[in-house]
Amino acid sequence: MPATCSVPSPGLPSLFDADTADAPDAAREQRALVALSMVPGVGPGRVRALLARFGSAAVAMEAPLAALAEVPGIGPQTARAVRAFDAHAAVEAQLDQAARVGARLVASWDDRFPRLLRQIYDPPSFLWMRGTLTDADDRAIAIVGTRRATDYGKRLAAEFAAELVRHGFTIVSGLAYGIDAAAHRAALDAGGRTLAVLGSGVDRIYPARHTRLARAITEQGALLSEYALGAKPDAVNFPRRNRIISGLTRGTLVVEAFETGGALITARLALEQNREVFALPSPAHSPAGRGANQLIQQGHAKLVLTVGDILDELGLAAPPPPS
Structure with missing residues (x-):
């Protein structure tokens, strides 16, 4: 798959997007960050804990066993795993795979890291990316909903995605069946940008x-993930990735959701991130829409009937037409 990202800094492997004054130090730190994230038992949450304690992935990888074990959530077993991990081999394998699939790593301190995502309470330490991120992606809306969508729901998702694109928005979703796919496709067909956040490696569609x-x-647009290249789409990954879907955006639009499921998790996370939540009403007796209707009924989501309702709630106007 072709990569359309900009050329990395001189001397860096094709893995990295590093906009820093000290490229060698940036390369070392990003390599350490990749390695740390691949240590068995060290997921995104523990990476953040280690960075908070040591201030650097490179320092964490070389920290004494006792110091590692004292970090909240780490303990002796994970500390031993960090110290025993073959970081060089792991990073080289990721470099090779990144070159094959055209992937880049964007660390949280890089200028290209999404501004809105950096503002949430638990941002990922980095994102793997296939494609491009642009400043225009700051104006983004998530469209989420059930995988078992009705034709009605998929049609509404497509209509809203296309209209939001015409108003200058990037559409964010999760590449799933149903509402996600309808929103992505409509954004593409409208000539707009769309971002897909995966619960697997960006090379494991x-x-x-x-x-x-x-x-x-x-x-x-881009495929994005906080999981390592090659990571399988484990069920536990998807609820966690939903905070990235909502965190990338000004607001989340729920289009058809059952009473339980990922779309409602994304809506809850958006509220916790102090982002707007919108929902399209579904027919009263539609099981596929009960979750969205309940969000509206309980006051957790604003009922919207048009894209204009979303613009009004966000206090945003349509961008001026091209001159």
Whole structure:
């Protein structure tokens, strides 16, 4: 899959996007960050804990066993795993795979890291990316909903995605069946940008049936993940990645959701991030829409009928037409 990212800093492998004054130090730190994230038992939360304690992934990787074990959430077993990990081999394997699939790593301190995502209470330490991120992506809306969407729901998701694109928004979703796919496709068809946040490595497209859609997204947006290249789409990854979907955006639009499911998790996370939540009403007797209707009924989501309702709530106007 072709990469459309800008050329990395001189001397850095094709893995990195590093806009820093000291490229060698940036390369060392990013390599250490990749290695740390791949240590068995060290997920995104523990990476953040180690960075908070040591201030640097490179320092954490070389810290004494006792100091590592004292970090909250680490303990002796994980500390031993950090010290025993073959960081060089792990990073080289990631470099090789990144070159094969055209992936980049964007660390949280890089200028290219999404500004809105940096503001949430638990931002990822880095993102893997296939495609591009631009300043225009600050004006983003998430469109989420059930995988088992009705034709009505998919049509509404597509209509709102296309209209939001015409108002200058990037559409963010999770590449799943149903509402996610309808929103991504409509954004692409409207000539807009769309970002897909994965619960797997950006080289492990899930569902596999969306491989062609994923390729198109890299050409008009990006695939993003906090999980290592090669990471499987484990069920536990998806609720956690939802905070990134909501965190990338000004607001989240729920289009059809059952009473339980990922869309409601994303809505809750958006509220916790102090972001707006919108919902489209569904027919009263539609099981696929009960979750969205309940969000409205309970006051957790603002009922919207048009894109204009979203613009009004966000206090945003449509961008001026091109001269």
